[in-house]
Amino acid sequence: MFESLTDRLGDVFDRLKKRGALSESHVVEALREVRVALLEADVALPVVKTFIDEVKEKAVGADVVRSVAPAQMVIKIVNDHLIETLGAETVDLNLNAVPPAAFMIVGLQGSGKTTSTAKIAGLLTRRDKKKVMMASLDVQRPAAQEQLKVLGEQADIMTLPIVPGQMPADIAKRAMTAARLQGVDVVLLDTAGRLHVDEPLMQELEVISRTVMPVETLLVADSLTGQDAVNVAKQFKERTNVTGIMLTRIDGDGRGGAALSMRSVTGCPIKLLGTGEKLDEIEVFHPDRIASRILGMGDIVSLVEKAADTIDEEEAAKLEAKIRKGTFDLEDLANQLKQMRKMGGMESMLKMLPGVGKMKKQIDAAGIDEKMIKRQEAIISSMTKKERQFPKLIAASRKRRIAAGSGSSVQDVNKLLKQHKQMAMMMKKMGKMGKKGLMRNGMPGMPNMQGMIPGR
Amino acid sequence: MSDDTEKKRGWLSRLKAGLGKSASALGDGISNIFTKRKLDTAALEELEELLITADIGLETVTRVTSALAKDRFDQEVTDEEVRGVLAEQIAEILEPLAKPLVVEGNGQPHVVLVVGVNGTGKTTTIGKLAQQMVGQGKSVMLAAGDTFRAAAIEQLKIWGERTGAPVVMGKTGADAAGLVYDALEQARAAKSDVLLVDTAGRLQNKTDLMAELEKIVRVMKKIDDTAPHSVLLVLDATTGQNAINQVEVFRSICNVTGLVMTKLDGTARGGVLVAIAAKAGLPIHAIGVGEGAEDFQAFEATAFARSLVGLPT
Numbered sequence: 201m202f203e204s205l206t207d208r209l210g211d212v213f214d215r216l217k218k219r220g221a222l223s224e225s226h227v228v229e230a231l232r233e234v235r236v237a238l239l240e241a242d243v244a245l246p247v248v249k250t251f252i253d254e255v256k257e258k259a260v261g262a263d264v265v266r267s268v269a270p271a272q273m274v275i276k277i278v279n280d281h282l283i284e285t286l287g288a289e290t291v292d293l294n295l296n297a298v299p300p301a302a303f304m305i306v307g308l309q310g311s312g313k314t315t316s317t318a319k320i321a322g323l324l325t326r327r328d329k330k331k332v333m334m335a336s337l338d339v340q341r342p343a344a345q346e347q348l349k350v351l352g353e354q355a356d357i358m359t360l361p362i363v364p365g366q367m368p369a370d371i372a373k374r375a376m377t378a379a380r381l382q383g384v385d386v387v388l389l390d391t392a393g394r395l396h397v398d399e400p401l402m403q404e405l406e407v408i409s410r411t412v413m414p415v416e417t418l419l420v421a422d423s424l425t426g427q428d429a430v431n432v433a434k435q436f437k438e439r440t441n442v443t444g445i446m447l448t449r450i451d452g453d454g455r456g457g458a459a460l461s462m463r464s465v466t467g468c469p470i471k472l473l474g475t476g477e478k479l480d481e482i483e484v485f486h487p488d489r490i491a492s493r494i495l496g497m498g499d500i501v502s503l504v505e506k507a508a509d510t511i512d513e514e515e516a517a518k519l520e521a522k523i524r525k526g527t528f529d530l531e532d533l534a535n536q537l538k539q540m541r542k543m544g545g546m547e548s549m550l551k552m553l554p555g556v557g558k559m560k561k562q563i564d565a566a567g568i569d570e571k572m573i574k575r576q577e578a579i580i581s582s583m584t585k586k587e588r589q590f591p592k593l594i595a596a597s598r599k600r601r602i603a604a605g606s607g608s609s610v611q612d613v614n615k616l617l618k619q620h621k622q623m624a625m626m627m628k629k630m631g632k633m634g635k636k637g638l639m640r641n642g643m644p645g646m647p648n649m650q651g652m653i654p655g656r
Numbered sequence: 657m658s659d660d661t662e663k664k665r666g667w668l669s670r671l672k673a674g675l676g677k678s679a680s681a682l683g684d685g686i687s688n689i690f691t692k693r694k695l696d697t698a699a700l701e702e703l704e705e706l707l708i709t710a711d712i713g714l715e716t717v718t719r720v721t722s723a724l725a726k727d728r729f730d731q732e733v734t735d736e737e738v739r740g741v742l743a744e745q746i747a748e749i750l751e752p753l754a755k756p757l758v759v760e761g762n763g764q765p766h767v768v769l770v771v772g773v774n775g776t777g778k779t780t781t782i783g784k785l786a787q788q789m790v791g792q793g794k795s796v797m798l799a800a801g802d803t804f805r806a807a808a809i810e811q812l813k814i815w816g817e818r819t820g821a822p823v824v825m826g827k828t829g830a831d832a833a834g835l836v837y838d839a840l841e842q843a844r845a846a847k848s849d850v851l852l853v854d855t856a857g858r859l860q861n862k863t864d865l866m867a868e869l870e871k872i873v874r875v876m877k878k879i880d881d882t883a884p885h886s887v888l889l890v891l892d893a894t895t896g897q898n899a900i901n902q903v904e905v906f907r908s909i910c911n912v913t914g915l916v917m918t919k920l921d922g923t924a925r926g927g928v929l930v931a932i933a934a935k936a937g938l939p940i941h942a943i944g945v946g947e948g949a950e951d952f953q954a955f956e957a958t959a960f961a962r963s964l965v966g967l968p969t
């Protein structure tokens with residue numbers, strides 16, 4: 201998400217930076233381009249208008265134009281405003297309530313409520329060690345209740361037994377009673393998808409809300425939503441007292457305008473992001489990080505967190521020792537590849553690096569093939585232990601054997617060996633620089649990027 | 657007595673609805689309707705904004721409004737006039753594309769593959785299509801090709817029960833292509849007129865899922881190399897400019913032959929369809945305006961265009 205918005209803003213800012221002195225008209229011109237970029241990213245028109253007006257007010261002030269680096273100032277103002285629009289700070293789910301706390305999940309049809317319900321349940325179970333129960337109040341869509349039940353089984357989360365024919369408000373009451381009896385901390389109520397203009401169904405929501413007095417009412421919204429996001433969010437907020445937003449399908453190639461609009465229109469914080477089809481693909485929303493990602497400044501914090509999550513400390517220490525000795529063998533390369541895959545692959549890592557946003561086109565052109573990593577792992581696992589330790593052993597006939605064993609070609613094996621050689625050399629140099637140099641040149645878990653980009 | 661109240665309410669509500677429409681139209685531009693004003697930059701900007709909020713997309717908006725400006729800039733116009741002209745222009749783009757999905761009922765299964773991103777309403781669209789075709793006396797078979805989402809198969813099964821169409825299904829997690837192959841064989845054996853194939857929702861930027869879709873098409877062609885005879889891409893009216901991307905990618909993967917736009921019963925006006933129409937020129941088969949089987953209507957260019965610019969339809 202956000203890539204094309206990043207590209208567009210990057211272009212605008214680059215042009216701005218090229219000018220030494222800025223006149224007001226330059227700033228106005230740049231802001232007009234920012235407006236277009238935002239609109240094309242599906243940011244709602246009223247939000248764009250206020251955004252531009254506010255930025256303009258600050259940016260055309262005499263201070264900016266006279267400052268040492270006017271372009272930088274303008275960029276900073278835009279950046280600050282973006283963060284403000286997205287919400288200044290991270291707001292987590294509210295768990296301060298006498299159990300059982302009710303969470304109501306609401307939204308349009310097809311926004312991803314049921315899947316999100318299961319994801320949130322999983323998050324609360326894993327992270328907060330809460331006892332969670334899910335109940336589907338969706339009597340509209342065929343098999344919706346069944347869907348939640350199956351998801352509950354998959355994620356090992358309790359669901360309220362289905363009673364056919366029961367009405368939503370009654371199911372909600374039954375869920376709360378059952379939760380009280382079973383000592384459940386949080387009850388997630390998955391409601392039917394409804395249009396914000398569907399009066400009877402909105403009234404039904406109000407009734408349910410009054411019955412269970414939810415601690416959280418989460419609006420699940422599709423990040424691919426267009427201009428209508430404002431209407432939807434506003435209406436739901438008015439009728440059900442929405443306390444937070446979960447944005448879904450962040451993994452699509454949408455431009456994330458909905459993210460900017462919704463927060464701004466409802467004043468409700470975006471709390472969670474749905475980042476994939478699997479049940480553990482949910483993230484807490486950090487506005488500042490997303491804003492830097494939009495502005496192409498990368499998201500180093502998330503990258504480091506991700507690395508810390510997936511990289512085995514011991515492995516890293518071992519690797520560091522090896523690098524210092526200059527003995528980086530194929531076994532180590534295999535480990536590196538595995539870790540990289542765990543972190544979500546080359547592309548997702550690169551995207552979090554500052555400045556890489558602008559290189560995206562070059563990266564695409566280079567053709568990073570995520571499967572390549574897997575294929576290279578296969579090649580290495582077709583080698584004997586000795587071969588992995590002493591790659592020099594691998595002569596023509598061994599190469600043929602390895603290629604056959606891994607279902608690749610001799611050229612692929614050659615490519616891998618060459619790549620390893622380059623990396624080993626790099627590592628050796630880094631080792632000589634000592635620990636300080638190592639730190640400066642990247643963490644041990646992250647090998648030389650250039651060498652790691654396999655061509656297609 | 658009940659008959660009487662029914663009649664009364666019917667008449668009253670009709671009157672009310674009628675009044676409501678004109679009232680909102682009046683309210684929208686009350687200051688502009690009676691006073692002519694010059695079509696100047698400010699007026700054009702207002703128009704642009706109206707179209708942007710309908711998701712038409714900046715590029716198309718600029719094209720449409722500048723065409724308008726070329727003819728009438730600085731002329732005295734009423735708001736209604738301008739909107740009318742805009743609606744006409746938009747309808748002109750859409751009109752040639754308003755074509756219903758035609759299926760011959762000759763006992764040779766016409767395979768309709770239904771694709772789209774997650775949550776656009778593929779399964780519901782299939783249910784509605786099935787209802788319609790069964791109503792036309794065609795024999796319909798359904799294939800539950802969404803083997804990924806929990807309970808997607810059950811959902812289609814219920815539509816099968818409602819419409820009386822047999823459903824070919826496997827287990828969740830099974831290979832979708834294999835299931836579709838079986839379904840096509842069964843549809844041929846049963847001499848069905850139509851085979852409606854549901855697929856799992858997939859974001860168009862997921863290469864592996866798109867490859868799976870390619871495989872489904874490939875496998876079908878092993879039995880009948882003219883299949884799928886129609887490929888419907890289901891678009892959600894609330895989707896913004898991303899829908900353009902969706903059309904492009906799905907088209908390149910599985911040769912989409914027509915579009916269905918769902919969820920037009922909300923406040924979303926689905927203006928992105930105009931941009932898509934101008935770019936892709938794909939037939940627009942139908943729109944979804946509700947959850948019931950009867951809420952599936954043929955696409956009407958003029959009505960759609962008028963609602964886009966905020967005119968009563």
